[in-house]
Amino acid sequence: MVATKDMPLKEYVLKGNAACAGCQDMVALRHAHKALEGNVIQVVPACCTSVVQGLWPKSGLGIPVLNTAFPAAAATASGVRAALAAKGKDDTTVMVWAGDGGTFDIGIQALSGAFERRTDFLYVCYNNQVYSNTGTQRSGGTPLHAKTTTTWLGKKEPEKLLDFIVAMHEPVYQATANTAYPRDLYDKFLKAKEIRGPKFIHIFLPCPQAWNYPVEKGVELGKLAVETGYWIQWERVGTEFTLGRQSKRFQDPEKRKPIEEFLKMQGRFSHLFRPERQDAKIQELQDYVQYRWDLLMKTLA
Ligand SMILES: Cc1ncc(C[n+]2csc(CCOP(=O)(O)OP(=O)(O)O)c2C)c(N)n1
Incomplete structure (x- = not known):
């Protein structure tokens, strides 16, 4: 794994952008771009990152960004790739950077199409x-029992099992990452940039607002998510599976x-503990951890 001192010093996420305090998206973007070293065109649908990116002609990101309509990110990426191919520029990474709303729900059709192509x-x-x-409205990625504004x-429902939907599209590279482990995240982007074909990285990203x-507990929460097996x-x-260390x-x-x-x-689960403990609901979430482990090890490992 890369040592922190060996990561490029150059920053592509610029200071003074519009991210909230404690935003873990900044940790993810920062380390992803250090791995890609600026040789990237980033496609962003409507999401928090489009706010961070800001309004043209200014930008909070020091790389070329193409902002696109909410459902269209992956289709836009196909177009960018075709344009680069026409110009003979094959070594530039084309990267969609989308939220769970833009992926689990609104962008899933375009995602499926781009993978199929x-x-x-x-x-x-x-x-x-x-x-x-x-x-902070609920999405198809919101977990069971989480409070949101909707x-x-x-x-009432658990989240969509997106990783499995994506895996059935047979990506050449697929990984999960977590902003509590930025060096691991960096290494995964380094690997992805060397592999040609459709690739997918799913990043767990705590949001202090939602x-x-x-705000200072984002990394602690990311680690707890792993330590609880959540x-x-x-x-x-390809199909060669590795369980992360x-x-x-x-x-x-x-x-x-x-x-x-x-x-x-997390306040979004406070109703499970106050005014009285809801043991059955806590147990449901506990059981769901094992369900996901079993599914992963049986189907993708
Ligand atoms: C077609 C369309 N519907 C709704 C919106 C309003 N909108 C902009 S960003 C956003 C939320 C995006 O959520 P998500 O993809 O999860 O990313 P996050 O905001 O969490 O970063 C919504 C609903 C829009 N821009 N376009």
Whole structure:
């Protein structure tokens, strides 16, 4: 794994942009771009990142960015790749950077199409599990029982199992990442930029606004997600699966921390503990951890 001192010093996420305090998207963008070293065209649909990117002619990102309509990110990437091919520029990474709303829900048709066309691009879904930019409405990536502005009593359905939907499109590279492990995230982008074909990186990304936790706790929360087994770090090159070293220990349910520790740090789950404890709902979320592990190890490993 890369040593922090060996990462490029150049910053592509510029100071003074419009991100909220504690925004983990900045951690993800910063390390992704250090790996890509500026040789990238980034396609951004409507999401928090389009606010960070800002209004033309100014920009909060020091790389070429193409802002596109909410459902169209992956289709736009196919077009950018075709234009680059026409100019003979094959070594530039074309990267979609979209939220969970723009991926699980609104952009999924375009995503499916671009993968089916085998577009040479990298699709990144930064998953803060909610439509953050417009005031934190529930998305297809919002977990069971989480409160959002459109699920006041907690969401009634679990999230879509996006990784499995994407895997069935047979990407050449697929990985999960987490901003609590920025060196691992950096390495995954380094790897992705060398592989030609459709690629997908799914980033777990706590949002202090939507999840309602103190802004300085983002990394702690990201680590807890892994230590409780809630988030699993893995990658696949073609069909070759590797369980991430951060998650290896937690394949054993005995080694995992109880899901409660992850839930308790977040206001969006406070109704599970106050005014009285809702043991059945906490248990449902605990059981769902094992369900996802089993599904992953049975189908993709
Ligand atoms: C077709 C369309 N519908 C709705 C909107 C309004 N809108 C802009 S950003 C956004 C939320 C995006 O959520 P997500 O993709 O999860 O990214 P995040 O805001 O969390 O970064 C919405 C609903 C829009 N711009 N276009």
